Amino acid sequence: MKHIFFSPALLLILLFVGSATGQQAEFNRASEPVENVWVFFTDKKGVRFDPLDFFHPKAIERRLRHGQDLMDPMDFPVREEYLQGVRQLADSTDVVSRWFNAVSVFAHPAQLERIAALPYVARIQPMTLVALPAGREEEISLTANLSSELQELREAQISHMKGQWFFEHGFDGQGIRIAIFDAGFPGVDEHPVFQHIREGGQIVATRDFVRRRQDVFGKNSHGTSVMSLIGGMDDSLRLGLATGAEYLLARTETWTEYFSEEKYWLEAMEWADRMGADIINSSLGYTYHRYFPEEMDGQHSLVAHAAQKAFQKGILVVNAAGNEGSSKYWGVIGTPADVTEVLSVGALDFPSLIRADYSSKGPTADGRMKPNLAALGTAVVAGKNGLKKSSGTSFASPLLAGFAACLWQKYPEWTNRQVYDAMQHSATLYPYFDYSHGFGIPQANYFFADPGNSFRPTFDFVSTPEGVKVMIHIKSLKGEEDPADRFLFYQVQDEKEKILEYFVVKVHLIEALTLDPADFSPGQKAVVHFEGYTATWNF
Amino acid sequence: MRLRFFFLLIIGLLLTAPLDAQEVVIHEDLKGDTLKPTFGMNRKHYRHSFLGSHFFLGDSEGPSGKLRTGLSWAMEYGIRYKRRFNNVFSGGIEWSVKRLAYIPSDWGMAVLPYEEEIRKERLVLIQTGPGIYQRINFQKRRGDFIGRFLDLGVYGYWNFSSRHVYSYDNARDERVKVKTSRLSYIQPFDYGVLARLGFNNFVIRGSYRFSDHFKENSGMEEFPRFSLGLELGLHPK
Numbered sequence: 001m002k003h004i005f006f007s008p009a010l011l012l013i014l015l016f017v018g019s020a021t022g023q024q025a026e027f028n029r030a031s032e033p034v035e036n037v038w039v040f041f042t043d044k045k046g047v048r049f050d051p052l053d054f055f056h057p058k059a060i061e062r063r064l065r066h067g068q069d070l071m072d073p074m075d076f077p078v079r080e081e082y083l084q085g086v087r088q089l090a091d092s093t094d095v096v097s098r099w100f101n102a103v104s105v106f107a108h109p110a111q112l113e114r115i116a117a118l119p120y121v122a123r124i125q126p127m128t129l130v131a132l133p134a135g136r137e138e139e140i141s142l143t144a145n146l147s148s149e150l151q152e153l154r155e156a157q158i159s160h161m162k163g164q165w166f167f168e169h170g171f172d173g174q175g176i177r178i179a180i181f182d183a184g185f186p187g188v189d190e191h192p193v194f195q196h197i198r199e200g201g202q203i204v205a206t207r208d209f210v211r212r213r214q215d216v217f218g219k220n221s222h223g224t225s226v227m228s229l230i231g232g233m234d235d236s237l238r239l240g241l242a243t244g245a246e247y248l249l250a251r252t253e254t255w256t257e258y259f260s261e262e263k264y265w266l267e268a269m270e271w272a273d274r275m276g277a278d279i280i281n282s283s284l285g286y287t288y289h290r291y292f293p294e295e296m297d298g299q300h301s302l303v304a305h306a307a308q309k310a311f312q313k314g315i316l317v318v319n320a321a322g323n324e325g326s327s328k329y330w331g332v333i334g335t336p337a338d339v340t341e342v343l344s345v346g347a348l349d350f351p352s353l354i355r356a357d358y359s360s361k362g363p364t365a366d367g368r369m370k371p372n373l374a375a376l377g378t379a380v381v382a383g384k385n386g387l388k389k390s391s392g393t394s395f396a397s398p399l400l401a402g403f404a405a406c407l408w409q410k411y412p413e414w415t416n417r418q419v420y421d422a423m424q425h426s427a428t429l430y431p432y433f434d435y436s437h438g439f440g441i442p443q444a445n446y447f448f449a450d451p452g453n454s455f456r457p458t459f460d461f462v463s464t465p466e467g468v469k470v471m472i473h474i475k476s477l478k479g480e481e482d483p484a485d486r487f488l489f490y491q492v493q494d495e496k497e498k499i500l501e502y503f504v505v506k507v508h509l510i511e512a513l514t515l516d517p518a519d520f521s522p523g524q525k526a527v528v529h530f531e532g533y534t535a536t537w538n539f
Numbered sequence: 540m541r542l543r544f545f546f547l548l549i550i551g552l553l554l555t556a557p558l559d560a561q562e563v564v565i566h567e568d569l570k571g572d573t574l575k576p577t578f579g580m581n582r583k584h585y586r587h588s589f590l591g592s593h594f595f596l597g598d599s600e601g602p603s604g605k606l607r608t609g610l611s612w613a614m615e616y617g618i619r620y621k622r623r624f625n626n627v628f629s630g631g632i633e634w635s636v637k638r639l640a641y642i643p644s645d646w647g648m649a650v651l652p653y654e655e656e657i658r659k660e661r662l663v664l665i666q667t668g669p670g671i672y673q674r675i676n677f678q679k680r681r682g683d684f685i686g687r688f689l690d691l692g693v694y695g696y697w698n699f700s701s702r703h704v705y706s707y708d709n710a711r712d713e714r715v716k717v718k719t720s721r722l723s724y725i726q727p728f729d730y731g732v733l734a735r736l737g738f739n740n741f742v743i744r745g746s747y748r749f750s751d752h753f754k755e756n757s758g759m760e761e762f763p764r765f766s767l768g769l770e771l772g773l774h775p776k
Contacts, residue, residue, distance in 0.1 A: 126680045291682040292582075294575060327776050329579050329683055354564055361567065436565055487564065504565040 033108075034091050038263075038302070039115055040102040040122045041082045049076045058177055058276025066314035066415050074099050074309065082120050089114050095209075095263040099270055099309050100302070104263045125302070127262055146380065150389060153350055154237065154380040157229070157399060160353060161375065163241045165444035166406040173242030173405030175412065177204065178230060179272035180398075181265060181282045182223030183253035186384050189217040191224065193232040193382040196243060202231075205275055208251040209264040216251045221384045222394065223249065226283050228382035229398035230405070239380060241402035244409075248275050253284060262286070262303055269306045273313055278408060278416075280315055281401035283394035285322035285334030285360070293332050297365040298339040311341035316408075316416040318401040320393035321346040321371040322360035333360040333370050343420055344370050345400050346438060347377020347393040354487060354504055355436035359393050362435035367498070371438040372420075373427055375399040403442055410447060422447070432489055432529035434502040455532035459488075459512065468537055470513035470528055488512050488530045495523035579683045580774060583623050587775070589633075591615040591744060593768020595641070599760045605644045606763060613639040613766065621674065626681065629674045637696065639664045641762050658714070660705035662722075664752070666729060668696035685772065690735035694746070701725040724757035726750060735770065742770035 051060065051070040063070055078096050083103055087093050089111055095104040104127065107115060116124055146154065158164060166172070188194050188203070197203060206216040216223070227247070232239035250268035265282070272280055286301055298304050307317045319337045321344050324330035337344035337360070347359035355361075356377045362370035375396040380387055400423070408419050424430060426447065429440030462469045470488070490513065491502035505513065507530075515526050520539035527536045577583040592614045598605050617635025624630065641662045672692030701722040709715050731748035745767045753759035 288580075288682045288684045290680065292579075293683070295682075329576075329776070352564075363569075435567065435569070500570050501566070501568050503563055503567075506562040506564055508562065 034106045035109065035112065036104060036106050036127045036263075037112065038097075038100070038102045038125045038127055039086055039105045040100060040125070041078060042120050042122045044073060044076045044079060044101060047076050047079055051075065055274055056276040058278075059274055060276075062276060062278060062314045065413070068314065072313075078103065079120075082118075085118055085120070086115055089118075095267045097263075097266055097270065099306065100266070127302075146387070150380055153376075153378065153389070154234070154239065156350060157376055157379050158238055158241065160348075160441055161241070161399065161403055162443045162445040163238070163403065163406075165448050165450070166241055166403075166410075167238065167243075169410075169448065171406040171409050173231065173245030173402065173409055175244075175246075176242065176278050176405040176408050177246040177248060177276050178242060178279045178281060178401060178405055179248035179250060179268070179275070179277035180223060180227055180230065180401075181250045181252045181268050181272075181280065181284065182220075182226055184219030184221065184251050185216045185223040185227060185249050186218050186221050187224050187382065188227060188249070191228075191382050191385075193228050193234050193239065193387070196233055197231060197247065200244070202244070202246050204246045204248055206249040207268070207271055209267050209271075210251055210254040216249045219251065220253070222253075222283070223251070225381035225383065225388075225390055226281065226394060226398045229379055229395055230281060230402040232382050234380075234382075234387060239382070240399060242405035245402075245405045248272055248277055262301075265303050266306050269310055273310060273315060277315055279401055279404055280310060280317045281319075281398050282317065282336070283320045283392075283397050285320060285324075285337055285393075287322060287324060287334040288330055291335065293330055294365045296332055296335055296338040298335070298368070301335040304336045304339045307336040307339045307342050311339075311416060314416050316404055316419055317342045318397050318404060319344055320397040323347075323358045323392050323394075325355070325359045325361055326357045331361060333362060333364070338364045338368075338370060340368060341420075343372050343400065343404070343423065344438070345393060345397040346371040346374040346436065347391070347396040348374050348437070348441070350376055350378045352487075353441065356391070356393075358391075359396075359436070362438075363499075369433055369438070370435070372424060373400060373439055373442055374437045375441055400442065403444065406444070407447065428532070429489060429529055429534075432491075432527060432534040433499075434489060434491060434504075435499065436502070436504070437489075457535070458531040458533040459528065459535070461528075461535065461537045464514075466514055467517060468515040468526070469511055470515070470530075472507060472510045472512050472530065474510065486531065488528065490526055490528040492520065493525050493527060494521075500524070580685050581623065581626070581681060581683045585621040585623070586618065588616065588618050588773045589635075589742075589770055590773065591617070591635075591742075591768060591770035593744060593746070593766040595763040596765040596767055597763040599643075599762050607642045607644045610642045611640060613637055613768070615770075617670075619772075626679050627676050629676070631672060631674070633670045633672070634668070635670065636665070636667045639666070655707040655709060658706045658708065661703075663700075663702045663704065664698050664725065665700035666696035666698045668694065668729075670694035670733065672733070672735075685737065685739045685774070687739075688735075688737045690733070690737065692733050692735075693730065694733055695728060695730040698725055698727055698729060698752075724754050724759060726752060726754055731764070737772070740772045740774060742772060744768055744770050 075098055077098055078101055086103060086105060090105045090107040092106045093103050112124060115121055206214050208216045229240040231242040231245055233243050252264040252268045286303060291300060310317050319342045321337050322334040333344055336342050347356040349356045359377060364370050377393055377396045378391040379395045381390050404419055423442040424439045426442045427439035428443060429437060433439050459470050459472050462471050486507050488505050488507050492500045494500055517539055525536050525538045579585060592612060594612050595606055615635050615637040617633050619631060619633035621629050621631040643660060670692050672690045674688050674690050676686050676688045678686040703719045703722055706714055706716040729748060729750045731746055733746040735742050735744040748764045751761050753761060
């Protein structure tokens with residue numbers, strides 16, 4: 001050690017002095033990289049807007065159906081002088097948002113300082129989001145005919161929602177326009193699963209927001225799989241319910257541009273609104289790249305605000321809950337699934353129809369009920385070529401988007417709020433709710449005169465010296481005398497009906513459950529659901 | 540008869556076994572959910588393990604010494620603690636165990652009885668010790684994930700095991716392997732500086748060793764001081 005003079009202690013001191021003064025550290029600003037930010041403007045004074053010229057007739061029809069003013073300032077264009085002013089100071093700009101009266105800007109910190117000083121700039125917000133497609137890497141390509149197990153799965157995709165009630169009564173989503181936001185749709189232009197959609201001219205418009213072009217039939221096949229679960233048909237057998245719906249396909253996601261998805265998602269949302277979308281399916285969630293679980297309150301992200309605005313405009317937004325359910329650090333739903341107005345969909349395992357372990361759970365950070373509903377998270381879907389089995393909440397969400405389209409076709413006078421509420425009311429667990437399954441799986445037969453809709457009590461509470469027993473009715477089991485392998489849902493609520501704990505149990509005996517009063521505080525209650533019937537015991 | 544006995548035994552066991560009325564499939568307890576966690580990738584405290592491997596760059600400090608690049612390498616396993624100061628700065632300590640294998644192309648440390656040719660020769664050091672580092676994160680606004688970062692730090696290791704291994708073919712054409720442990724010419728401690736450039740789990744790491752491996756009077760030519768390699772952060776999901 002002669003050749004170099006070095007003191008580790010000196011280095012340590014230097015390092016930690018640096019840390020202590022870190023908050024005030026000033027970098028060489030010229031060397032700082034260009035940032036991508038949103039620049040929000042103060043007003044839209046003096047702009048001209050003609051809704052009849054701007055909107056697709058379907059968008060006008062939807063607004064009128066929802067009793068909305070066609071001259072909503074939110075839809076007015078951003079002032080061109082403001083855009084020019086920012087463009088002169090910035091490196092470049094790209095996405096312009098009418099809804100948020102904002103523009104996406106690339107600029108150095110010094111440039112941003114000058115932009116912020118403009119009198120018509122309200123605020124600047126960094127853009128740092130990465131969307132995670134809520135699909136999981138558990139795909140098995142099916143090159144040959146479907147095995148009996150997979151045929152069963154394909155049938156269950158429809159039957160677990162009792163979807164056959166829709167198409168047997170002639171409802172296939174016709175007249176309903178569905179926008180799908182995803183990472184690409186390769187094969188949709190030639191795959192046999194979409195032949196009926198192509199022949200019917202049901203793909204109304206496409207837009208690749210990443211590459212700024214119309215062709216979306218390339219890149220990641222996640223969108224192809226998702227679309228097949230909304231309206232795909234394999235050899236006259238349905239993969240999804242809305243085979244007659246119209247489609248708007250938007251590519252909003254890319255893996256190469258690290259923090260870009262938010263602006264594309266937002267831009268696609270405004271495009272879908274303008275093009276008359278009734279339903280938007282987004283199988284994407286924004287989570288840990290930008291946020292912490294405690295921020296999943298439906299307020300923190302710009303996409304959450306965009307989803308709220310879409311709902312105000314009469315669009316039903318269906319979004320995957322996310323695949324972070326088994327994550328030690330996340331676990332809860334992402335955004336925009338955290339927005340009250342978004343129909344958030346969790347994933348169920350096949351064949352149990354119980355929450356898949358990856359499916360993100362509620363509640364939201366501010367304690368709201370999420371997810372709203374659940375559907376099968378494992379499904380037979382279209383890949384680039386042929387069919388494949390995939391899983392993830394990505395695939396639960398489109399199944400319910402297709403359901404919503406059929407329901408809306410049946411009740412065309414309904415608003416998005418009515419469709420949202422009706423789907424929840426029709427669900428298997430309703431009025432029971434838990435943070436894994438929401439209200440359960442929406443049931444199409446609920447909207448028809450099906451004798452199976454009337455539920456009778458399926459169990460009783462019986463007070464005994466050992467506790468309160470939940471006794472299953474043999475007669476209520478629809479002809480089956482053995483309750484084995486049926487699931488009983490129960491939860492503990494406080495006096496304000498806040499859920500403290502919830503359970504799903506597999507029932508093996510008629511005497512399904514014993515609730516020990518010693519485990520409950522006065523005012524608490526046990527809410528129990530079994531086979532369509534919900535009852536409460538107050539302690 | 541025997542079959543019947545076993546059949547009856549199984550039936551008997553099934554009948555006497557306690558039969559649960561229910562099997563809990565899902566249980567979620569929300570009572571503790573109001574507590575804000577302090578442990579996470581971008582929270583106040585974080586801890587994770589890591590695996591690393593690196594190669595030595597350059598030649599030994601002497602006329603004869605050359606390492607066989609690509610075969611001389613180190614592998615490392617460690618545990619790292621990170622304390623977050625703000626979204627840009629954090630710092631921490633780590634403890635790792637490292638195995639360094641130096642394979643010279645022409646070294647000649649081996650003592651051979653006759654004129655045999657050395658077939659293989661290597662010097663293996665196993666060391667353990669702490670490191671301390673300062674992290675600068677390049678993504679000021681990020682959620683609960685590691686992000687892109689630069690670490691600068693120092694380390695100090697104790698060489699708790701040293702071994703010189705070589706082999707040669709003797710006069711009877713038999714392969715002879717010679718192992719010598721607890722080498723008296725190896726310094727007990729190593730120290731140096733390190734830098735890491737990280738992209739979430741994936742890290743490029745470089746280090747410079749200030750200390751010598753060999754004692755001053757050993758006459759050994761010092762091995763290269765620079766090393767460059769990769770590291771994989773093992774972050775539990």
